[in-house]
Amino acid sequence: MSLIVQKYGGTSVGSIERIEAVADKVAAFVRQGHQLVVVLSAMSGETNRLIGLANQITETPEPREMDVLVSTGEQVTIALLSMALMKRGLQARSYTGGQVRIVTDSAHMKARIEDINSDTLMSDISAGTVAVVAGFQGVDVEGNITTLGRGGSDTTAVAIAAALKADECQIYTDVDGVYTTDPRVVSKAQRLDRITFEEMLEMASLGSKVLQIRSVEFAGKYGVPLRVLSSFEDGPGTLISLEEDDNMEKPLISGIAFNRDEAKLTIRGVPDTPGVASRVLGPISEANIEVDVIIQNVSDDNTTDITFTVARGDMKKAAEILKKTAEELGAREVLTDPKIAKVSIVGVGMRSHAGVASTMFQSLAADNINIQMITTSEIKVSVVIDEKYVELAVRGLHTAFGLDAAE
Amino acid sequence: MSLIVQKYGGTSVGSIERIEAVADKVAAFVRQGHQLVVVLSAMSGETNRLIGLANQITETPEPREMDVLVSTGEQVTIALLSMALMKRGLQARSYTGGQVRIVTDSAHMKARIEDINSDTLMSDISAGTVAVVAGFQGVDVEGNITTLGRGGSDTTAVAIAAALKADECQIYTDVDGVYTTDPRVVSKAQRLDRITFEEMLEMASLGSKVLQIRSVEFAGKYGVPLRVLSSFEDGPGTLISLEEDDNMEKPLISGIAFNRDEAKLTIRGVPDTPGVASRVLGPISEANIEVDVIIQNVSDDNTTDITFTVARGDMKKAAEILKKTAEELGAREVLTDPKIAKVSIVGVGMRSHAGVASTMFQSLAADNINIQMITTSEIKVSVVIDEKYVELAVRGLHTAFGLDAAE
Numbered sequence: 001m002s003l004i005v006q007k008y009g010g011t012s013v014g015s016i017e018r019i020e021a022v023a024d025k026v027a028a029f030v031r032q033g034h035q036l037v038v039v040l041s042a043m044s045g046e047t048n049r050l051i052g053l054a055n056q057i058t059e060t061p062e063p064r065e066m067d068v069l070v071s072t073g074e075q076v077t078i079a080l081l082s083m084a085l086m087k088r089g090l091q092a093r094s095y096t097g098g099q100v101r102i103v104t105d106s107a108h109m110k111a112r113i114e115d116i117n118s119d120t121l122m123s124d125i126s127a128g129t130v131a132v133v134a135g136f137q138g139v140d141v142e143g144n145i146t147t148l149g150r151g152g153s154d155t156t157a158v159a160i161a162a163a164l165k166a167d168e169c170q171i172y173t174d175v176d177g178v179y180t181t182d183p184r185v186v187s188k189a190q191r192l193d194r195i196t197f198e199e200m201l202e203m204a205s206l207g208s209k210v211l212q213i214r215s216v217e218f219a220g221k222y223g224v225p226l227r228v229l230s231s232f233e234d235g236p237g238t239l240i241s242l243e244e245d246d247n248m249e250k251p252l253i254s255g256i257a258f259n260r261d262e263a264k265l266t267i268r269g270v271p272d273t274p275g276v277a278s279r280v281l282g283p284i285s286e287a288n289i290e291v292d293v294i295i296q297n298v299s300d301d302n303t304t305d306i307t308f309t310v311a312r313g314d315m316k317k318a319a320e321i322l323k324k325t326a327e328e329l330g331a332r333e334v335l336t337d338p339k340i341a342k343v344s345i346v347g348v349g350m351r352s353h354a355g356v357a358s359t360m361f362q363s364l365a366a367d368n369i370n371i372q373m374i375t376t377s378e379i380k381v382s383v384v385i386d387e388k389y390v391e392l393a394v395r396g397l398h399t400a401f402g403l404d405a406a407e
Numbered sequence: 408m409s410l411i412v413q414k415y416g417g418t419s420v421g422s423i424e425r426i427e428a429v430a431d432k433v434a435a436f437v438r439q440g441h442q443l444v445v446v447l448s449a450m451s452g453e454t455n456r457l458i459g460l461a462n463q464i465t466e467t468p469e470p471r472e473m474d475v476l477v478s479t480g481e482q483v484t485i486a487l488l489s490m491a492l493m494k495r496g497l498q499a500r501s502y503t504g505g506q507v508r509i510v511t512d513s514a515h516m517k518a519r520i521e522d523i524n525s526d527t528l529m530s531d532i533s534a535g536t537v538a539v540v541a542g543f544q545g546v547d548v549e550g551n552i553t554t555l556g557r558g559g560s561d562t563t564a565v566a567i568a569a570a571l572k573a574d575e576c577q578i579y580t581d582v583d584g585v586y587t588t589d590p591r592v593v594s595k596a597q598r599l600d601r602i603t604f605e606e607m608l609e610m611a612s613l614g615s616k617v618l619q620i621r622s623v624e625f626a627g628k629y630g631v632p633l634r635v636l637s638s639f640e641d642g643p644g645t646l647i648s649l650e651e652d653d654n655m656e657k658p659l660i661s662g663i664a665f666n667r668d669e670a671k672l673t674i675r676g677v678p679d680t681p682g683v684a685s686r687v688l689g690p691i692s693e694a695n696i697e698v699d700v701i702i703q704n705v706s707d708d709n710t711t712d713i714t715f716t717v718a719r720g721d722m723k724k725a726a727e728i729l730k731k732t733a734e735e736l737g738a739r740e741v742l743t744d745p746k747i748a749k750v751s752i753v754g755v756g757m758r759s760h761a762g763v764a765s766t767m768f769q770s771l772a773a774d775n776i777n778i779q780m781i782t783t784s785e786i787k788v789s790v791v792i793d794e795k796y797v798e799l800a801v802r803g804l805h806t807a808f809g810l811d812a813a814e
Contacts, residue, residue: 016463050483054490056423061490068501069486072479076457079476083461083468094475098505099550143506 007157042073063108154215269332414564449480470515561622676739
């Protein structure tokens with residue numbers, strides 16, 4: 001008998017038929033003797049419908065009221081699933097974030113969980129009742145409804161699993177696990193049985209949008225075993241955990257991630273004095289623009305070039321700021337390029353193996369792909385390339401690192 | 408400067424355009440210097456949509472979960488109106504029933520308000536903030552979401568007005584006040600400027616469905632002046648208050664109510680022994696069927712006839728129960744008639760005036776309408792007649808009691 005927290009996303013509860021299917025799945029687990037807490041998202045499309053209503057009134061709805069509005073989406077699904085479970089003869093009980101009490105800070109629309117009162121849920125579990133909890137939402141200490149931001153239901157599930165010391169947190173989604181890369185790009189991509197939190201973080205932040213990144217951080221921090229599974233078909237999914245796979249045959253690289261949603265900016269001919277990077281990047285981050293890859297080249301004429309990437313939607317704003325900085329610093333010019341992509345190889349195995357990066361560069365060279373930027377961390381190597389080569393690059397790397405599924 | 412509680416029903420907030428119109432109305436009151444608490448229903452159709460979702464899962468949804476589900480309807484409108492008010496430069500803040508704290512008993516789907524914490528609302532009002540409260544809902548002492556049953560938003564508004572000692576509780580609806588009778592039946596029906604709580608109770612319970620009856624009882628009990636107005640057009644509406652109109656010209660009768668939604672049952676030839684009425688009617692009320700008019704005739708052969716009316720939808724079930732009782736008591740027969748209507752004249756004026764009933768009977772006789780049952784109370788006289796005569800009867804009585812509007 002295990003204590004399992006299961007989370008079902010919007011498409012998994014997108015219709016009454018889907019909610020009934022989730023109820024069947026939950027009932028099967030309960031009949032196997034497991035104790036369950038179920039965390040739900042809103043029915044797919046519902047959150048957008050609610051936001052659409054607000055936007056008919058104003059382009060800039062007040063965040064507190066936005067949270068009151070959108071939090072109704074999950075409240076609907078928890079009630080419906082509880083009814084469906086009771087119809088199957090199970091004991092079930094729904095809880096809004098406020099009822100559990102999931103206490104967050106007061107940052108509406110992007111709140112962070114500060115505390116979860118596990119008493120009510122534990123007493124339900126002990127009584128054999130399935131607790132059905134609204135994901136994505138909480139209350140601040142004053143009782144105002146808050147939401148965690150898009151994808152926050154994953155975080156709710158992990159946080160509850162941590163608070164209850166659950167044996168596993170299962171995230172049901174519309175894919176059956178984490179893949180070596182996007183199967184739409186590489187047909188030979190394989191589902192991973194296991195992956196470490198660190199690897200998953202690199203994969204998620206680089207565009208493999210299976211799990212919300214904050215939920216992975218949370219799970220890693222509290223050591224909650226996290227499993228990604230499909231709510232549409234049976235299968236073991238992918239287990240994300242602290243331990244590395246001890247399979248000796250495991251390839252050096254777990255997966256290949258890529259992201260087309262970045263743009264590159266370069267400021268050229270900046271006088272190379274101490275603090276120049278912060279002079280250049282400070283105003284960017286003050287404008288709440290997140291900077292990803294940063295490269296500074298050493299120069300020989302007492303000037304330097306700094307290149308960095310931002311989300312593509314932020315490029316225009318970042319370029320304006322950068323031009324102002326360029327004038328102030330007497331820099332030579334500002335260049336922008338929206339047509340780039342970042343491709344990364346990720347794997348804890350590379351920690352203890354030299355030569356991973358050079359295998360990557362050889363593979364790209366063999367396909368005649370020019371590398372514009374390179375960054376590395378302990379468990380990943382990323383390159384920025386021309387966007388048009390991204391599929392070619394990913395397919396080549398997938399083969400080069402032995403990730404292709406057998407024919 | 409007055410403290411006003413305003414309630415807007417489902418059609419008044421049925422679309423974004425209507426919500427914007429309500430915001431305009433509220434803003435105008437605030438700019439006149441009034442302090443406002445606004446109570447809202449769900450957008451028209453939304454509650455039925457939610458119930459429809461539940462009924463796709465089960466015919467008998469669990470009441471606690473039903474309340475979690477349907478309470479989202481008002482939560483959506485309070486957020487949207489608050490946004491619309493802020494767009495107009497007003498301070499506004501939404502509250503669910505649980506956030507206010509409107510404490511009810513635990514009778515889900517038909518809860519009764521036990522207590523309202525007025526602290527939060529009062530501090531908003533003092534700060535010049537419009538408090539926008541979800542009608543129809545509350546929480547029990549354990550924090551479970553409850554609803555007051557259909558029409559409960561009126562009750563929420565009155566209860567808040569009582570708790571805040573508001574100067575007036577205004578119920579905005581799709582009619583511009585309380586009429587002497589249904590204008591669809593009598594074109595010369597007139598809007599009443601004033602009516603007493605007692606009269607309104609008789610009018611409401613008899614089918615003039617302007618206000619939820621429980622809210623009128625509540626207002627009467629706490630002496631909250633209640634005004635019914637149109638949210639679609641300007642006008643004074645109808646004030647419902649403790650005091651009678653002191654206008655000497657006031658007619659004896661305030662209005663004529665009628666109800667086509669009843670059915671008549673008769674048990675004939677029951678042995679006339681003490682307790683026979685309770686033997687007959689006890690099983691009916693045990694089956695949760697509400698009995699309205701009851702008549703027992705004295706008989707001369709030691710048997711008696713008992714006739715009563717129930718809601719038309721309950722007739723079949725009531726007849727089954729009555730037939731069983733008839734067998735047990737050795738009664739002669741059971742008769743049912745779904746095609747009846749109840750017509751009532753209502754007015755506090757009749758207390759001090761004889762002859763009101765006979766004017767009624769004369770009017771009906773002049774139109775050749777046979778009276779099947781008669782009941783009277785201090786401020787009303789009701790007759791049960793064949794349903795097909797209801798319009799004829801109401802028009803005749805409206806003229807006979809001098810209620811017709813001048814040409």
